[in-house]
Amino acid sequence: MKRFFRRSVAALLLSILPFSLSACGKNDVQDTRPTEGVGVATVSAVGDIYLTDEMLADARRPNGSYDFSAQFSDVCASLAVADITIGNFEGNFCGAPYGKSTGSYPDEFAAVLSSVGFNLLQTANSYSIFSGLSGLQRTKTVIEENGMTAVGTYFDSDDRAENPVVIREVNGVRIAFVAFTKGFGGLGLPENAANCVDLLYKDYTTDYSELDTAAIDAVLNTAKQEKPDVIIASLHWGSENIRSADERQEEAADYLFRNGVDVILGSHSHLVGTVEKRTVTLAGGTTKDVVLAYSLGDFCAAGKGACNASLILNLEFTRDHASGTTAITGVSYTPVAAIDRGSKESDRYAVIDIDNALMLYDSNYYDRISADLYQTLLEKRQSLILRLTPDKAP
Numbered sequence: 001m002k003r004f005f006r007r008s009v010a011a012l013l014l015s016i017l018p019f020s021l022s023a024c025g026k027n028d029v030q031d032t033r034p035t036e037g038v039g040v041a042t043v044s045a046v047g048d049i050y051l052t053d054e055m056l057a058d059a060r061r062p063n064g065s066y067d068f069s070a071q072f073s074d075v076c077a078s079l080a081v082a083d084i085t086i087g088n089f090e091g092n093f094c095g096a097p098y099g100k101s102t103g104s105y106p107d108e109f110a111a112v113l114s115s116v117g118f119n120l121l122q123t124a125n126s127y128s129i130f131s132g133l134s135g136l137q138r139t140k141t142v143i144e145e146n147g148m149t150a151v152g153t154y155f156d157s158d159d160r161a162e163n164p165v166v167i168r169e170v171n172g173v174r175i176a177f178v179a180f181t182k183g184f185g186g187l188g189l190p191e192n193a194a195n196c197v198d199l200l201y202k203d204y205t206t207d208y209s210e211l212d213t214a215a216i217d218a219v220l221n222t223a224k225q226e227k228p229d230v231i232i233a234s235l236h237w238g239s240e241n242i243r244s245a246d247e248r249q250e251e252a253a254d255y256l257f258r259n260g261v262d263v264i265l266g267s268h269s270h271l272v273g274t275v276e277k278r279t280v281t282l283a284g285g286t287t288k289d290v291v292l293a294y295s296l297g298d299f300c301a302a303g304k305g306a307c308n309a310s311l312i313l314n315l316e317f318t319r320d321h322a323s324g325t326t327a328i329t330g331v332s333y334t335p336v337a338a339i340d341r342g343s344k345e346s347d348r349y350a351v352i353d354i355d356n357a358l359m360l361y362d363s364n365y366y367d368r369i370s371a372d373l374y375q376t377l378l379e380k381r382q383s384l385i386l387r388l389t390p391d392k393a394p
């Protein structure tokens with residue numbers, strides 16, 4: 001049964017017009033999708049997922065274990081409503097010591113991400129090899145042991161050959177997920193990990209200027225063999241703390257769109273960028289509409305005194321089974337914020353649904369957020385709207 005978005009949480013990001021998405025591949029792939037009626041699938045996405053040292057300390061229990069449930073309980077409904085939820089996991093599960101500086105987080109963090117609705121985690125990013133090949137492998141293991149799937153990294157060459165792309169099918173809508181990273185903060189892949197991460201650039205240790213088109217083509221061609229209705233690419237790209245896209249990002253986006261990608265989900269800048277729909281001309285002169293989210297911001301980085309706003313991007317795809325064409329029939333967002341409630345609160349650090357928090361305060365539930373935080377959330381929400389849809393700015 002189709003699951004709908006919980007509510008319209010904000011003005012529609014884009015003018016939503018149905019469009020056909022590419023669905024090409026080898027004819028010898030068995031297709032068991034329906035041939036009558038329509039099917040609908042929903043995907044939600046967030047940006048960078050990592051923890052501050054304050055959040056880690058707040059979740060630590062006297063026996064040394066960690067409980068993050070209170071920090072994410074407010075966004076469970078917002079995340080779990082989609083058929084598939086994906087985010088960019090910036091870290092590893094490699095044991096103590098924990099923290100942003102080591103890049104390692106407790107295994108309990110994976111458990112809570114799964115419990116609040118995440119299905120896929122992008123692991124092709126700056127932290128892929130932060131703890132070497134063994135760190136990459138253990139991270140994938142912990143993610144998969146908690147019922148999720150890592151996207152963009154592989155245990156070894158055999159894993160890459162056997163599981164080259166992540167395919168999910170919902171109500172007859174087949175979606176291929178791929179992920180690429182610009183690099184690893186200047187680090188080079190160890191010789192024994194040469195095939196373990198999908199990379200955007202040949203010069204990934206230096207300038208990020210030469211697209212690795214052969215490697216990109218290999219991933220996308222493998223995805224196309226599965227005859228997907230939609231290809232979604234999660235990209236760890238751009239520069240930290242810079243909101244606007246640069247020429248290299250535009251070049252990468254153009255190449256990916258021309259070669260089969262329908263949606264790009266950007267991360268790494270830690271700031272929310274624009275989300276736009278554009279029309280791409282393909283070889284032969286045909287056109288298609290695509291969605292590009294330059295950066296979805298930081299999903300859960302709450303430090304002392306923080307109120308960091310970002311979003312859950314919600315996409316809806318509808319497939320006409322008779323014709324085999326698929327359209328994006330919904331693009332919206334849920335504003336969220338990673339906050340510090342104050343030192344007197346038992347659940348001090350949390351990721352909250354901004355609209356829910358404002359609605360509860362307006363309904364006299366003053367114990368949820370303070371008057372000062374209420375005003376800050378109003379301002380953050382307005383700023384977020386103008387950032388995502390700059391054409392609506394006064």
